[in-house]
Amino acid sequence: MSVMSQRCILALVSSVLLFFTAAADAQPAASGAAAPAASSPPPGGLNRPGLNQQRIDELSHKHDGFYGALAPQNLSKPRPKPPFNLTGTWFVDLRRAFADFMFGPPYPEFYEAGQTAMKEAAEARKAGKPYRDSIGQCYPAGMPMIMTRVWPISMVQEPTVIYMMFGFTNSLRIIYLDGRPHTDPDIAIPTYNGESIGHWEKDTLVIDTKYFETNQHWIDQGLPISDEFQMTERVKLLDKGMTLQIEYTMTDPKNWKGEWHSTKRWMRMDYSDIPEVECLPNLNENLPSTEKGHAAVEAREKAKEAAPAAAPAGK
Numbered sequence: 001m002s003v004m005s006q007r008c009i010l011a012l013v014s015s016v017l018l019f020f021t022a023a024a025d026a027q028p029a030a031s032g033a034a035a036p037a038a039s040s041p042p043p044g045g046l047n048r049p050g051l052n053q054q055r056i057d058e059l060s061h062k063h064d065g066f067y068g069a070l071a072p073q074n075l076s077k078p079r080p081k082p083p084f085n086l087t088g089t090w091f092v093d094l095r096r097a098f099a100d101f102m103f104g105p106p107y108p109e110f111y112e113a114g115q116t117a118m119k120e121a122a123e124a125r126k127a128g129k130p131y132r133d134s135i136g137q138c139y140p141a142g143m144p145m146i147m148t149r150v151w152p153i154s155m156v157q158e159p160t161v162i163y164m165m166f167g168f169t170n171s172l173r174i175i176y177l178d179g180r181p182h183t184d185p186d187i188a189i190p191t192y193n194g195e196s197i198g199h200w201e202k203d204t205l206v207i208d209t210k211y212f213e214t215n216q217h218w219i220d221q222g223l224p225i226s227d228e229f230q231m232t233e234r235v236k237l238l239d240k241g242m243t244l245q246i247e248y249t250m251t252d253p254k255n256w257k258g259e260w261h262s263t264k265r266w267m268r269m270d271y272s273d274i275p276e277v278e279c280l281p282n283l284n285e286n287l288p289s290t291e292k293g294h295a296a297v298e299a300r301e302k303a304k305e306a307a308p309a310a311a312p313a314g315k
Contacts, residue, residue, distance in 0.1 A: 028253075075159055082157075088155060093266075100264070102221070104260070114256055137281060139204070143209060146173070147166035153274070154167075169279045194209040197209075212229050223255075233249075245265050
C-alpha cells in the first residue's frame, strides 16, 4: 500500500472516530478529576461538546506506556553523564568551498532514477536553470539537506532529547536519547526529517533515522529518495567543543547500491541566534534562484525584447 493510500485511510478513520466520539465527549470527566464548571454555549451556534479524556489523549499524541521526553519523571531518571553537550548555535563550515553544502561527490552507484536525475540536473545547470526546486516552492528541505542550508542551527540538549531548530524556515528536528525504540512501521508517519533515535558509544553520539516523507524530497541537486531511505550519523565534538563533526552513512536500496558516505562539519557561533523565518511562495516567485523566479526573469526579458523601441525625445 502506498503512503498516500495509508494517509487517506487514516484520514477516513479519524473522521469516523470524531463522529462516534462526539457524544462521548459530552460525558462527565473520569472519577477523581474535576470537571469544568458549566457555562453558556458559545455564540454563533458553535455548541460543540467539550473533549473527554480519551479524545484529549488522542489529540495530544499520548504515548502508550512511556513518558514524553520533557516529562520531569523522564528527565530525572539516573543516566550516565554524556561525553558532550551540543547546546549552542552552529553554522555549516563552507570555508573550503561553497559546494560543501552538498553530500557528494563522491556518490554511490545510482539506479535508474538517480542516473536520470544526475543527467537532467547537469542539463539544467548548463542552461542556467534550477532543477527540482521544491525548496523554492516552500517544501521542507528535509534530511539531510536541512543540516547544510546556509543558515544557523540552534541546538538544545537535555538528558532525554536533542532539539535542532533551523534558521532555514524554522524547521524542527528531534533526536530522542531516552532509550525508546523506533515506532512500529505499521503506525509510523513519515516526515521530512524522519524519526531519529540516538545512543552513546563512548565519545560518539550515534543517531539512527528512518521513516522519511518522499514527496518532493531530494538530496543535493534533485536526487530522489524512497520509503526505504535510512541514515546513521556519528556525531563528535572537536577543537575543544568549537567544531561539530558528523559522519553520514545513508542507504536506499531502491535508489542506489550500498552505502553513501559523507562527512560534514559545523562551527560554533556563540554570537549568533536563529531568526524567525517563514517561507512564502508569492515572495519566492521574485527570487531569480527559484524555478518560478527564474521563469519570471525570462518572461520580463522577452517582454522587453518584444516591446517596440521608444521614439527619441522631441520627435
